[in-house]
């Protein structure tokens with residue numbers, strides 16, 4: 001495939017290996033997800049506390065423990081690459097977490113609607129993580145970093161599993177009960193407005 005700009009060939013120069021652009025980008029993305037996981041670790045505590053059902057609370061608790069393990073796994077990847085583990089601010093993750101916090105503020109405490117909304121917020125984060133880890137695995141393989149690729153792939157599989165679990169929880173009953181909750185609210189609003197109008201007659 002033709003590239004638009006090919007200014008210099010990465011890789012070996014005068015017999016000396018230098019860090020290529022792709023390798024730098026790979027490291028950059030690693031720092032991005034390192035930051036993202038750490039932010040999510042904090043956010044998950046708030047999301048758990050805001051949950052209505054025990055089921056979602058447990059799911060966020062498990063997710064929290066898993067995220068701790070994933071951060072340790074990233075530490076190992078940095079170690080393999082002989083790089084210092086450090087995060088780089090990820091605006092996408094900041095935005096997704098901000099959205100989760102808005103959801104908490106905008107939905108009523110103790111409702112199933114709160115849980116349905118929290119699940120969607122958590123899944124948006126999962127999808128961001130899946131995209132990043134998926135890309136990182138491919139880049140690691142391209143760069144011949146097979147041990148790093150294997151570790152990143154392990155996390156990728158966990159993120160996919162978490163996403164499926166959240167879908168299962170939503171579909172099993174939360175979304176249905178959130179809709180029932182809506183119907184009950186509508187009915188009580190109808191009956192109270194009916195009794196209000198009858199009292200005027």
Ligand SMILES: [Fe+2]
Pocket residue numbers: 037067070129159
């Ligand atoms: Fe994660």
